[in-house]
Amino acid sequence: MDAPVIDLLQLYPRDMNIYGDWGNVLVLRKRLALRGYDVRLHEYNPGDTFPEQVDLVVGGGGQDSGQNKIQADLLAQGGRLRELADDGLPMLAVCGLYQLFGHRFTTHTGEVITGIGLLDAETVGGPTRLIGNTVLDSDEFGTVIGYENHSGLTTLGVEVQPFGRVTKGDGNNGTDGTEGARYRNVIATYLHGSLLPKNPAVADYLIRHAAERRYGSFNDVALDIPHEAEARTDAAARPR
Amino acid sequence: MRHLFATVAGKAVKAVARLRGGGSALPGLVAERIDPQFLPRTLGNLPRGVVVISGTNGKTTTTKMVVELLQGQGLKVFTNRTGSNFTRGVVAAVLGDSDVRGRLDADIAVLELDEAHAVHFVKLVRPRYSLLLNVMRDQLDRFGEIETTAGFLRQIAAATTDAVVLNREDPRILALANAVTAPRIEYFGLAPQLRHMFPHDDEMRNAVAAEVPGATPGLEGGQPEGPRADVVLTACEGSAATFQADGHPIEVELKLTGVYNVFNAAAALVLARTVLGPAVDEPALLASLQNVTPAFGRGESLTVNGQPLDLVLVKNPAGFRLALKSFPAAGSRTMIAINDNYADGRDMSWLWDVDFDSLRETGVAEVSGVRAQDMGLRLFYEDVPVGRVDTDLNASLHRFIADDPDSPKRIYCTYTAMLALRRELGKLTEVEVVS
Numbered sequence: 001m002d003a004p005v006i007d008l009l010q011l012y013p014r015d016m017n018i019y020g021d022w023g024n025v026l027v028l029r030k031r032l033a034l035r036g037y038d039v040r041l042h043e044y045n046p047g048d049t050f051p052e053q054v055d056l057v058v059g060g061g062g063q064d065s066g067q068n069k070i071q072a073d074l075l076a077q078g079g080r081l082r083e084l085a086d087d088g089l090p091m092l093a094v095c096g097l098y099q100l101f102g103h104r105f106t107t108h109t110g111e112v113i114t115g116i117g118l119l120d121a122e123t124v125g126g127p128t129r130l131i132g133n134t135v136l137d138s139d140e141f142g143t144v145i146g147y148e149n150h151s152g153l154t155t156l157g158v159e160v161q162p163f164g165r166v167t168k169g170d171g172n173n174g175t176d177g178t179e180g181a182r183y184r185n186v187i188a189t190y191l192h193g194s195l196l197p198k199n200p201a202v203a204d205y206l207i208r209h210a211a212e213r214r215y216g217s218f219n220d221v222a223l224d225i226p227h228e229a230e231a232r233t234d235a236a237a238r239p240r
Numbered sequence: 241m242r243h244l245f246a247t248v249a250g251k252a253v254k255a256v257a258r259l260r261g262g263g264s265a266l267p268g269l270v271a272e273r274i275d276p277q278f279l280p281r282t283l284g285n286l287p288r289g290v291v292v293i294s295g296t297n298g299k300t301t302t303t304k305m306v307v308e309l310l311q312g313q314g315l316k317v318f319t320n321r322t323g324s325n326f327t328r329g330v331v332a333a334v335l336g337d338s339d340v341r342g343r344l345d346a347d348i349a350v351l352e353l354d355e356a357h358a359v360h361f362v363k364l365v366r367p368r369y370s371l372l373l374n375v376m377r378d379q380l381d382r383f384g385e386i387e388t389t390a391g392f393l394r395q396i397a398a399a400t401t402d403a404v405v406l407n408r409e410d411p412r413i414l415a416l417a418n419a420v421t422a423p424r425i426e427y428f429g430l431a432p433q434l435r436h437m438f439p440h441d442d443e444m445r446n447a448v449a450a451e452v453p454g455a456t457p458g459l460e461g462g463q464p465e466g467p468r469a470d471v472v473l474t475a476c477e478g479s480a481a482t483f484q485a486d487g488h489p490i491e492v493e494l495k496l497t498g499v500y501n502v503f504n505a506a507a508a509l510v511l512a513r514t515v516l517g518p519a520v521d522e523p524a525l526l527a528s529l530q531n532v533t534p535a536f537g538r539g540e541s542l543t544v545n546g547q548p549l550d551l552v553l554v555k556n557p558a559g560f561r562l563a564l565k566s567f568p569a570a571g572s573r574t575m576i577a578i579n580d581n582y583a584d585g586r587d588m589s590w591l592w593d594v595d596f597d598s599l600r601e602t603g604v605a606e607v608s609g610v611r612a613q614d615m616g617l618r619l620f621y622e623d624v625p626v627g628r629v630d631t632d633l634n635a636s637l638h639r640f641i642a643d644d645p646d647s648p649k650r651i652y653c654t655y656t657a658m659l660a661l662r663r664e665l666g667k668l669t670e671v672e673v674v675s
């Protein structure tokens with residue numbers, strides 16, 4: 001019998017791949033493979049045909065220039081992505097894509113970049129960059145460890161929950177203590193690091209929902225990844 | 241009078257700072273405060289002007305090459321050799337080399353400057369020549385974004401009066417041509433068959449395209465040829481390199497290894513040829529080029545137990561990728577040491593943008609440094625076998641050498657890890673003292 005396939009879609013890898021977010025794809029692929037899934041990796045860049053079958057979506061951060069390049073295309077795909085999210089498709093949106101998944105991003109010069117409104121959140125450009133090692137406390141995932149690097153300040157609406165509360169770092173806006181956003185099976189965050197290697201609980205959440213949504217079940221094998229726990233401990237203890 | 245006083249005061253502070261073992265920037269700060277015209281007056285009067293070299297990777301070694309190429313042509317060259325690649329560091333270096341009246345005994349100044357500091361510098365002294373090497377993800381901790389860094393380089397290009405030398409293969413550098421106000425632009429470049437060895441940041445993720453059948457091919461395929469380059473690197477095999485200079489092939493055996501160093505040699509050649517003009521002594525130029533050794537701390541070869549031990553500085557994804565492509569893994573024992581101290585950059589995200597598959601066959605004997613565990617985890621996800629992961633740098637180093645004394649060794653390390661390793665290696669072999 002053939003191994004079950006999971007179709008993993010990387011959104012805009014050409015323009016939105018900065019700050020190590022590639023690691024998230026590597027981790028999802030490996031952890032799926034270790035549990036017996038065959039991973040089909042799709043890249044989606046502006047103008048490409050959106051694949052028929054998608055089980056899991058990941059997308060990363062980008063330069064402002066990268067965001068400009070993808071914005072029109074993302075708006076065109078907005079309806080499809082919202083539908084998939086409402087249907088329970090797991091997604092991970094980091095940094096720049098997180099901002100564009102919200103209603104809008106108003107830059108510090110007053111320019112309004114329309115988002116796809118998949119998340120009830122909105123962002124305004126801030127005066128400084130919020131940069132550094134970051135630790136969150138999350139009800140769902142426990143301690144989450146990453147590295148933030150953004151100048152946009154995001155405020156969450158009532159339709160979404162925060163991904164976590166910062167115990168070290170600035171988070172969404174440096175004032176309300178929240179970091180990231182959660183909506184159905186969508187996780188949005190400012191954390192790079194990459195996020196998933198040091199946060200296996202988050203990686204496995206995405207994988208589980210991808211498998212369950214497609215096959216009705218998940219081959220839930222516990223994984224013992226070398227250096228994972230130690231890397232978490234070391235990273236959490238580093239200065240900002 | 242004010243100027244004389246600034247020089248004397250600066251020199252006095254420099255003497256004190258030396259006694260205390262302090263940094264090189266403090267005396268510069270004093271001179272700058274007392275006389276803001278200090279740099280324009282000292283550097284602005286050099287007969288052949290000022291050359292500024294900037295970019296993310298390779299500044300230090302390239303600057304050293306340019307200095308030695310020009311010296312080989314009989315020029316007296318002033319440079320900021322101590323690694324003070326910011327304005328105050330330049331002031332401090334000028335103080336060190338100038339007489340009591342603040343005069344520099346030099347024909348030309350060749351300065352390595354950090355992007356952000358270069359912007360400040362060119363407002364004080366307009367360079368006659370500039371060489372802009374590349375823009376890569378490096379110092380995001382400080383500047384936030386690549387485009388910001390490219391903007392800094394744009395200001396340097398715009399401030400240059402006579403000629404700007406640009407990297408034809410880096411699209412962000414190539415794009416600076418329209419900011420140049422000087423009458424002359426020269427390029428250094430790569431032959432098409434070498435371009436795959438220098439992925440720029442926008443192409444990093446095309447690893448996927450190579451791995452996944454049917455995935456979108458990246459930008460690499462259909463790149464247009466671009467402007468004519470004065471010097472093109474056409475072949476590179478270890479330390480043997482072939483350049484095409486002004487249409488003529490030049491074959492050289494360098495004392496530099498690593499294809500990125502060799503590419504920077506093309507940059508240095510263009511700059512030297514531009515500065516010298518028709519008066520260039522070509523045979524002397526090539527002789528100088530063959531004798532250039534890498535700059536301190538940018539990777540060097542030591543001998544331990546009669547075996548070569550290479551230290552290779554890695555500080556950003558593009559640099560690490562180039563280093564892995566430059567040095568074949570087979571035949572050497574490999575160690576990786578990753579620190580995340582302030583001088584290294586705190587963000588470890590970049591390790592995930594480096595492809596380590598070239599180490600899969602040989603594996604990595606020791607993984608060390610403050611963030612050894614992150615590096616170990618990174619290698620696990622790339623299926624690279626790892627001997628030992630240990631945050632204790634000295635313990636790793638000693639095991640690395642003792643466990644296989646008879647093999648050549650190579651250590652990829654971040655900046656502060658390199659300094660620490662050199663200190664420890666100094667106990668085993670002759671190593672230049674680190675101050």
Ligand SMILES: [Zn+2]
Nearest residue numbers: 061095149150
């Ligand atoms: Zn970010």
